[in-house]
Amino acid sequence: MAYNQQSVFGVPSTWEELNANAIELLFTVTLLIGAASFVLMAGGDPETMALVALTGVTVVLLGTALVRFSEYLRTTESSSF
Numbered sequence: 001m002a003y004n005q006q007s008v009f010g011v012p013s014t015w016e017e018l019n020a021n022a023i024e025l026l027f028t029v030t031l032l033i034g035a036a037s038f039v040l041m042a043g044g045d046p047e048t049m050a051l052v053a054l055t056g057v058t059v060v061l062l063g064t065a066l067v068r069f070s071e072y073l074r075t076t077e078s079s080s081f
Helices: 014-043 046-075
Strands: none
Touching: 014 046
16 A cells, blocks of 8 residues: 555654554553552552552553543644644
8 A cells, every 4th residue: 555645544643653652651651560569469568559559540540641631632623733
């Protein structure tokens, strides 16, 4: 398939690429925080595990909100961007 400006499979925009990278980073951080939580749980430190789990939930919610906001800005036709 040849490259076409109007093709759905064309080169992604900068916003789409940024959002894809942010989602990949968010997924990686989620896995790392989950692994740290399991290690702390196995080590028998429930207070630290709860802190790591709470931090993980906060990171995931904040990251998801930022990606959704970025998608909203990208898809709305605003003259300011």
